[in-house]
Amino acid sequence: xxxxxxxxxxxxxxxxxxxxxxxxxxxxxxxxxxxxxxxxxxxxxxxxxxxxxxxxxxxxxxxxxxxxxxxxxxxxxxxxxxxxxxxxxxxxxxxxxxxxxxxxxxxxxxxxxxxxxxxxxxxxxxxxxxxxx
Numbered sequence: 001x002x003x004x005x006x007x008x009x010x011x012x013x014x015x016x017x018x019x020x021x022x023x024x025x026x027x028x029x030x031x032x033x034x035x036x037x038x039x040x041x042x043x044x045x046x047x048x049x050x051x052x053x054x055x056x057x058x059x060x061x062x063x064x065x066x067x068x069x070x071x072x073x074x075x076x077x078x079x080x081x082x083x084x085x086x087x088x089x090x091x092x093x094x095x096x097x098x099x100x101x102x103x104x105x106x107x108x109x110x111x112x113x114x115x116x117x118x119x120x121x122x123x124x125x126x127x128x129x130x131x132x133x
Contacts (some may be wrong), residue, residue, distance in 0.1 A: 001131045004034050042075050043088065043125055048073025050112060060098035068104060076110075089113040115128050 040059065042049035051069045054062070072088075080086055088110050090096045105112050 001041075002038050034050060040071065041125065041128070042072060043128055046079045048098050048128070049079055058093075058095050060095045060101050061094050063098075063101060064104050068101075071110070084109060087113045089123070091115060112121045 038056075040053040040054060040058075052067050052071045054066065055125055058067075076084075076086065076088075088105070090112065092115055095101070102112075117129040
C-alpha cells in the first residue's frame with residue numbers, strides 16, 4: 001500500500017455555485033508529487049504479521065529479497081506455527097506475479113490463491129489499510 005504523507009493524491013469533487021471558481025474558500029491546495037511511503041503487510045484470522053516499509057518502487061527482486069524472505073516467511077511461522085496449512089493471497093501486481101516470484105512460492109511450498117486482476121474490493125486487507133491511513 002502507498003500512503004501519501006502530506007496530502008491526498010486522490011481526486012476530490014466539489015460542488016460550486018456559478019462564480020465561485022476562484023474563491024479561496026472554494027479551493028484546496030494540492031501537491032503535484034506528494035511524499036509517500038510504500039508499506040507491505042499481511043494478516044489472517046489469527047492476527048497480523050510483520051510489516052515492511054519499502055524504499056522506492058518495488059520490483060520482483062526487491063519483493064523476494066526485502067519482503068517474502070525476511071517478512072512473509074517469519075510472519076507465517078508466527079501466525080500458523082510449523083503447519084504450512086494456509087493459502088497465501090496477494091493482488092495481481094506485476095512484481096508479485098513475475099515468473100521468478102511464482103518459482104519462489106513453488107520452491108517454498110506455498111500455495112497462492114488465484115486472484116482476479118481487478119478485485120481490490122474483495123481483499124480483506126484493504127480494511128486494515130484504511131485504519132492505517
